[in-house]
Amino acid sequence: MADKLIIFDTTLRDGEQSPGASMTRDEKLRIARQLERLKVDVIEAGFAASSNGDFECVQAIARAIKDSTVCSLARANDRDIARAAEALQDSANARIHLFIATSPLHMEKKLRMTPDEVFEQARLSVRFARNLRDDIEFSAEDGYRSDIDFLARICETVIDEGATTINIPDTVGYAIPELYGNFLKTLREKVPNSDKVVWSVHCHNDLGMAVANSLAGVKIGGARQVECTINGLGERAGNCSLEEVVMAVKTRKDYFGLDVGIDTTQILAASKMVSSTTGFVVQPNKAVVGANAFAHASGIHQDGVLKARDTYEIMRAEDVGWSANKIVLGKLSGRNAFKQRLQELGVMLESESEIMTAFAKFKELADRKSEIFDEDILALVSDERIAPGHEQYGFVSLSQASETGERPHAEIVFTIAGKEVRGHAEGNGPVDASLKAIESHVQSGAEMVLYSVNAISGSTDAQGEVTVRLQNSGRVVNGVGADPDIVVASAKAYLSALNKLHSKVETVAAQG
Ligand code: KIV
């Protein structure tokens, strides 16, 4: 039997550290459930000690997830580790992931600690963690830029103290595949008890080589765990992309000879969920999950694929979750069909009243748009997600006028704490006018740092999905709204972002 490659997803921790990608507890929970459906082995749910908000997210995910191991990051100190253990206490399969920097630069300039102090802290913290849980991962932050002999000494010691996984990150994305693979191979050879643990790779994408470096760590270095994120989300240029690394190992099993437990048919749904939650749009030519990843535009390619699919296709689109855009529901569909489709899409609406509200919205949409796709349903329920019925701001109606040569103006009706208000404003365009009309009442003082529009299902009769990112007093939040009318979608997205700013949900990303 082939060796197994463990897939460790850190979308909810390292991915979330990407500026602007912070997520609410409900959003994280929803993504964690999708990761479980995807059958990732380990879900890094957050960094419990970094804030009360993160603690609650890790705790909620640890309680909800049964089939994947749930993990919390912790710095290598007793307080962080105890907090991680507390957040994970209701989970049967939990992992504490502790880290300390080991490169000369990080030890001297960031930690202001000597190598001996770092060594001792690593040793004691793994000992402390091992008393709380059995599954302990140790990460040597900036491991790839560390002195290999020093690193080998630390690894040997933390393995003796009971660490079960050792992770060697390329924290700053500096590695080159062959060099990184060989670094890991040599390191393992220098650690006498290296066979007692799973070795792991964690690569950042600053030079665009995170996936290649991770694969070299597996092939040359003997790693059997890859840390990665959906869509390669992450700080700066991001992390190793889960979908790419998984499909590389599966498609080239002849070369890697490894098994992965991922249900690849769930990849696209995970990608779309992460993209619409964070507002980080997937580029069309992105491998595996980009809109063009399986599109053959040239006549020669189309002809070849029609004659024999494998002339130009090395993977099957349906194996990663692409299906021909099929009409799944229409205006005659009943509540049960809607409910069942939600279940098939993995959307868990908690109460009957949430289902009723979502169904009413579905009917309203079906009256305006004859063909309803899965993407429409997902967008529609995402409006329901934050404390349905209890939002501070709610959309009611909008009218706007724009004409060549005239300054556009908008009138919006929305609710503030359940009370209807009406705002008017002019603007540079209808969207600008609508958002100004909202601000004429709210006066949030927030700065807009991102506005993006996407067609949900690809043509002009599709719904527009708008993402608005607002920043206020150090908090960054994303609001998403969908509607066949993009001005209405923009107003909904703006109100959704204002709701998040107004709520007490902690959304500041953890620092690693
Ligand atoms: O990039 C990194 O070094 C990390 C560690 C905290 C694992 O994210």
Ligand code: ZN
């Ligand atoms: Zn990282």
